[in-house]
Amino acid sequence: MSTLLNAPSHALPLESAESNAVQRLLREHQTLLESADVGIVFIRQRVVVRCNRRYAEIFGYLHPQDMEGISSANFHPTRTEFRELGRTAYPTLSRGEVFKTERLMRRKNGRLFWGALTGRLINPDDTREGSIWIIDDIDEQKRSQSLLGNALREKQLLFDHAAIGIAFFRKGKITRCNPHLEQMLGYDPGELQNIDPTSFIPSTQAWEQLQHKSQSVLLNGLRFEAEVALQRKDGSVLECEMRCKLLDASDLSQGSVWIIEDITDRKLAQQHLAQVQNQLEQQVRERTLELSSTVADLHREVQDQERIYWLAHYDPLTGLPNRTLLAQRSAGAIQTATENSTPLAVIFLDLDHFKHVNDSLGHKVGDALLVEIGKRLRSIVRERDTVARLGGDEFVLLLPGANAQGAARVAAKLQEASQRPYQIEHHELTIAPSMGIALHPQDGTEFDALTQAADVAMYHAKLDGRNTYRFFTPEMRAKSLRALQLENALRRALERKQFQLHYQPQVCLRTGSIRSAEALLRWHHPELGSISPAEFIPVAEDSGQILQIGEWVLKTAVEQLKQWNQQGLGNIKVAVNLSAIQFHQPQLPEMVSRILTESGISPDLLELELTEGVAVQDPRTATATMDRLNSHGIRLSMDDFGTGYSSLSQLKRFQIYKLKIDQSFIRDIDHDSNDRAIVSAIIRMAQALGMQTTAEGVETQAQLEFLQQQGCDEAQGYHFSRPLQAGDFEHFFRSYAQSH
Numbered sequence: 001m002s003t004l005l006n007a008p009s010h011a012l013p014l015e016s017a018e019s020n021a022v023q024r025l026l027r028e029h030q031t032l033l034e035s036a037d038v039g040i041v042f043i044r045q046r047v048v049v050r051c052n053r054r055y056a057e058i059f060g061y062l063h064p065q066d067m068e069g070i071s072s073a074n075f076h077p078t079r080t081e082f083r084e085l086g087r088t089a090y091p092t093l094s095r096g097e098v099f100k101t102e103r104l105m106r107r108k109n110g111r112l113f114w115g116a117l118t119g120r121l122i123n124p125d126d127t128r129e130g131s132i133w134i135i136d137d138i139d140e141q142k143r144s145q146s147l148l149g150n151a152l153r154e155k156q157l158l159f160d161h162a163a164i165g166i167a168f169f170r171k172g173k174i175t176r177c178n179p180h181l182e183q184m185l186g187y188d189p190g191e192l193q194n195i196d197p198t199s200f201i202p203s204t205q206a207w208e209q210l211q212h213k214s215q216s217v218l219l220n221g222l223r224f225e226a227e228v229a230l231q232r233k234d235g236s237v238l239e240c241e242m243r244c245k246l247l248d249a250s251d252l253s254q255g256s257v258w259i260i261e262d263i264t265d266r267k268l269a270q271q272h273l274a275q276v277q278n279q280l281e282q283q284v285r286e287r288t289l290e291l292s293s294t295v296a297d298l299h300r301e302v303q304d305q306e307r308i309y310w311l312a313h314y315d316p317l318t319g320l321p322n323r324t325l326l327a328q329r330s331a332g333a334i335q336t337a338t339e340n341s342t343p344l345a346v347i348f349l350d351l352d353h354f355k356h357v358n359d360s361l362g363h364k365v366g367d368a369l370l371v372e373i374g375k376r377l378r379s380i381v382r383e384r385d386t387v388a389r390l391g392g393d394e395f396v397l398l399l400p401g402a403n404a405q406g407a408a409r410v411a412a413k414l415q416e417a418s419q420r421p422y423q424i425e426h427h428e429l430t431i432a433p434s435m436g437i438a439l440h441p442q443d444g445t446e447f448d449a450l451t452q453a454a455d456v457a458m459y460h461a462k463l464d465g466r467n468t469y470r471f472f473t474p475e476m477r478a479k480s481l482r483a484l485q486l487e488n489a490l491r492r493a494l495e496r497k498q499f500q501l502h503y504q505p506q507v508c509l510r511t512g513s514i515r516s517a518e519a520l521l522r523w524h525h526p527e528l529g530s531i532s533p534a535e536f537i538p539v540a541e542d543s544g545q546i547l548q549i550g551e552w553v554l555k556t557a558v559e560q561l562k563q564w565n566q567q568g569l570g571n572i573k574v575a576v577n578l579s580a581i582q583f584h585q586p587q588l589p590e591m592v593s594r595i596l597t598e599s600g601i602s603p604d605l606l607e608l609e610l611t612e613g614v615a616v617q618d619p620r621t622a623t624a625t626m627d628r629l630n631s632h633g634i635r636l637s638m639d640d641f642g643t644g645y646s647s648l649s650q651l652k653r654f655q656i657y658k659l660k661i662d663q664s665f666i667r668d669i670d671h672d673s674n675d676r677a678i679v680s681a682i683i684r685m686a687q688a689l690g691m692q693t694t695a696e697g698v699e700t701q702a703q704l705e706f707l708q709q710q711g712c713d714e715a716q717g718y719h720f721s722r723p724l725q726a727g728d729f730e731h732f733f734r735s736y737a738q739s740h
């Protein structure tokens with residue numbers, strides 16, 4: 001090689017066969033050098049004498065010749081390093097040995113690269129002859145090595161410091177594992193090496209199951225994952241998540257890698273979380289239940305409050321506002337009326353004889369009637385008006401904006417509407433209202449004052465014959481006080497024996513004899529004096545005291561009848577006035593019959609006088625009561641006939657034997673042809689129906705004569721006698737009998 005590098009091929013002499021052989025050898029060597037894949041250089045005195053193509057290429061020269069004469073120091077990073085190489089290499093080279101090194105070299109362009117150097121002195125005994133160096137560019141290899149080294153270091157770092165257990169298995173044993181796995185399972189470093197997995201898998205059965213499950217997955221080249229319980233060296237158990245993969249799916253013998261994570265804490269946290277979640281869900285369920293029951297409670301409470309409010313402000317039967325709500329609305333309406341100087345009226349409405357309905361048909365019918373009346377009242381007034389029920393059969397209408405005229409119109413409408421009968425069950429009922437009207441501000445400026453005024457006016461409407469309305473006047477207040485006084489005084493009148501019966505003779509116009517006497521109640525109060533029945537009877541009726549009083553009248557009259565019978569006062573009969581309230585009392589026929597039986601008086605000596613209104617109100621029930629009274633042999637007459645509205649057809653059905661022509665027709669007979677015509681018609685009608693007639697209030701001879709002419713059967717009045725005390729009547733009867 002030294003020859004070759006020392007003598008270029010083109011300069012060799014070609015003289016002999018020997019020289020030919022040498023030249024061939026040289027060419028072979030030249031070819032060898034040129035085709036060598038490493039760089040070769042001959043250096044003498046630290047200067048390049050000759051190099052091959054690869055050497056030039058490595059250092060970045062185009063031709064090997066370009067390098068000839070260049071100091072070899074140029075091929076090293078620094079002079080220092082160059083010298084240092086010389087110092088290092090010399091001991092080896094001088095011994096005739098090959099020196100090998102790997103070091104950084106410098107290319108022509110200054111770039112450094114790793115080169116593998118192999119050098120040898122041509123003559124170890126004489127360094128001046130130079131040296132031969134072979135250089136290989138291992139820069140790429142060095143870089144790969146460095147990368148590989150880095151990667152291995154990184155992997156090792158990961159392996160050593162991973163917070164997860166990593167183990168390599170081969171042939172059923174751990175071949176390698178990281179410190180974390182050792183710590184996790186409580187083993188000392190290296191202790192797990194070559195250990196059997198059954199040492200940390202709690203049972204052989206669990207290990208077999210794990211193997212069985214993992215096998216097919218692993219053999220398919222897939223990753224096997226499972227949660228397994230592992231046993232630490234001290235026997236405690238860990239919950240682990242295990243991931244496993246074969247290093248080479250096609251070669252089981254390569255073994256597998258296991259990545260094991262201690263998930264005990266995670267599991268506990270999960271369990272805790274699940275527990276908390278369950279508790280939370282339970283709490284949510286309970287809270288939802290609580291809430292829904294609270295909502296239900298609230299709903300109930302709201303309903304209760306609404307109900308309480310409703311009960312406090314509305315009449316439960318009719319659903320109309322009650323006194324409280326009426327008072328509230330009145331206060332508002334009064335304020336508006338005052339501020340705007342607009343009118344306001346209050347109507348107090350009381351149903352005439354409503355008590356009869358309750359007494360005779362029962363409360364159920366009475367209640368149903370009140371409901372219907374409430375509806376009808378409501379339908380008549382305007383939306384902004386209030387119809388309130390105060391209780392019983394009392395209603396109050398608050399009419400904002402209504403003056404006297406308007407209130408009168410409303411009252412008239414109510415009256416008109418009351419003529420339409422109410423159908424309650426199988427009863428056809430007609431009930432009339434008595435109404436009192438009070439106006440703001442003249443009759444009162446507050447709710448109480450206004451309703452009281454309307455109440456007083458209503459009372460007067462009742463006194464004035466019912467089924468009508470009256471406006472309040474200041475004089476009325478005094479009168480109503482009297483009504484209260486009377487009501488109070490009446491309560492004690494019976495027990496204090498303040499009542500008396502007077503008897504007014506009824507004279508037969510055909511014979512001129514006294515046939516009977518009408519018993520008329522008299523009340524003398526020590527302070528109030530004598531009070532007219534026309535005044536106190538309505539009070540007694542309204543307060544319900546009429547029943548007791550009526551029974552006393554009946555008993556007293558029958559007792560008197562008995563005495564007169566015993567005293568031989570002819571076949572005198574007694575007529576007793578019956579209040580509508582008494583008439584509607586279901587026990588009336590039995591009560592009368594009992595009184596008669598107890599006294600031993602024949603029923604045909606007693607006559608009961610009914611008012612026309614009694615029959616008109618509820619003809620069907622009236623007929624039934626009359627029939628029952630008749631079946632007891634008691635005779636009935638119709639008082640004040642002509643003032644009511646009884647029709648001919650009704651009269652026909654009633655078991656009435658006598659009509660008493662009201663004194664209002666008799667009074668003006670002398671000069672009122674209409675009254676004459678009416679009286680005459682009544683007499684004829686009665687005759688046609690087979691009834692007798694008695695004319696009331698006959699005061700003059702002329703009246704008497706007219707009645708006689710018309711064929712009236714009986715007459716009664718001051719013309720014959722005023723009502724008399726029993727003793728006086730006896731006296732009158734005897735003297736009248738003697739003179740006629």
Ligand SMILES: Nc1nc2c(ncn2[C@@H]2O[C@@H]3COP(=O)(O)O[C@H]4[C@@H](O)[C@H](n5cnc6c(=O)[nH]c(N)nc65)O[C@@H]4COP(=O)(O)O[C@H]3[C@H]2O)c(=O)[nH]1
Pocket residue numbers: 504519520521522532533534537550553576577578579609639640663696697698699716717718719723
């Ligand atoms: N101007 C005038 N009046 C005459 C004449 N003749 C009789 N009278 C009066 O006319 C009334 C007739 O009785 P009535 O129409 O049943 O009217 C009675 C009757 O409806 C009622 N009443 C009287 N007593 C009773 C009773 O015991 N029970 C009931 N429920 N009502 C009675 O009181 C009303 C008034 O009774 P009284 O004041 O006694 O008044 C009586 C009587 O005194 C006359 O010629 N001229």
